[in-house]
């Protein structure tokens with residue numbers, strides 16, 4: 517099996533698409549034997565990761581994320597880049613009903629030989645889905661993709677998870693209204709390192725300019741420049757494909773402002789965060805799987821619900837059962 521994984525790693529590194537797809541399937545698998553192989557594979561590929569520009573994109577459904585990623589991705593492959601598009605959508609299974617996963621999205625980009633599009637891994641907690649996407653990002657980098665775009669829907673907690681795995685997090689807005697009218701959850705704007713007002717075309721052009729100005733003013737007041745970077749607000753039309761060069765050069769400026777040392781530090785801190793996330797997930801899983809816990813959990817939960825036990829006492833009893841040999 518070991519040599520098999522070594523061979524798969526080689527094929528991924530040579531940029532073979534089928535190997536890349538297989539490697540990601542392995543990384544996404546929840547089977548215990550697959551997880552061992554996936555760890556082995558990631559260890560082998562890790563030295564060859566890190567060279568990509570890692571971008572996150574969020575926006576409410578209908579903001580134009582897939583239209584934008586298609587236009588931006590095609591612009592980038594036109595410049596000679598290799599673009600991987602991954603998604604974090606914990607809300608739905610891979611087969612049908614997914615907010616982000618359907619096949620007709622990004623049709624031209626998905627056919628392009630320099631691009632690779634992968635829908636969100638299905639099932640499990642947000643933490644699990646996000647971890648698998650992060651690892652798929654590393655596999656894509658080892659396969660030579662130099663721009664990785666991770667897409668997520670701007671309606672839940674997944675934005676935070678995505679912002680923690682990328683270098684730069686972008687929020688796609690639509691013309692008209694502030695956060696509440698747009699359905700943007702509190703805190704998401706603060707995560708963004710740049711805002712893009714999409715649909716700045718036709719009848720919506722002047723509304724887009726108003727929205728750009730409003731957000732630029734609000735950001736100026738609300739979000740202090742961080743590491744010398746004040747999040748800009750740009751207009752774009754994904755439908756017409758305009759504004760793409762401006763966005764790419766803005767991303768370049770961001771990276772330049774950050775500098776290689778700060779970027780490396782940001783990524784290192786992100787990796788440390790992910791280690792702790794993995795520890796917390798692992799502990800929780802073990803806790804729930806522990807035979808002594810299974811026998812007592814429900815009863816103690818009921819006692820807490822009924823006010824017959826204090827939450828602290830119940831938690832301590834369970835933790836004691838968990839750590840007792």
Ligand code: GDP
Nearest residue numbers: 576577578579580581582583714715753754755
């Ligand atoms: P998503 O749900 O965020 O992925 O949004 P989609 O990319 O599916 O776009 C939602 C709708 O907005 C579609 O009908 C698109 O054609 C439209 N749309 C996307 N980008 C633009 C744009 O730049 N201008 C205009 N006018 N419509 C757009």
